[in-house]
Amino acid sequence: MGFGAIIGALSLYVIYIGIVFAAPSNPWMARADRFSIFIPVVVYLAVAILLAVRRRTSLFGAGLLIGLGTFTLLGGGLCVAVLSRAPA
Numbered sequence: 001m002g003f004g005a006i007i008g009a010l011s012l013y014v015i016y017i018g019i020v021f022a023a024p025s026n027p028w029m030a031r032a033d034r035f036s037i038f039i040p041v042v043v044y045l046a047v048a049i050l051l052a053v054r055r056r057t058s059l060f061g062a063g064l065l066i067g068l069g070t071f072t073l074l075g076g077g078l079c080v081a082v083l084s085r086a087p088a
Helices: 002-022 034-053 058-085
Strands: none
Touching (some): 002 034, 034 058
């Protein structure tokens, strides 16, 4: 379960940091739909739920769900930290 949490949180960070670095150089990312940023999380959540429901992969799926929670909590903290340092 711990392995799934670590892999899950790290993979989401890699995906979203990659999106942030690709945005300025890719004109499609500059005009991206507001809801398209949520596609990786929705796919990740669907896969994590499917793995958590299956008996053989339930621990790994539960770890992925915990990793999603970790990603959300740490990402929210980073966002608040960046916004609090921004000039008014």
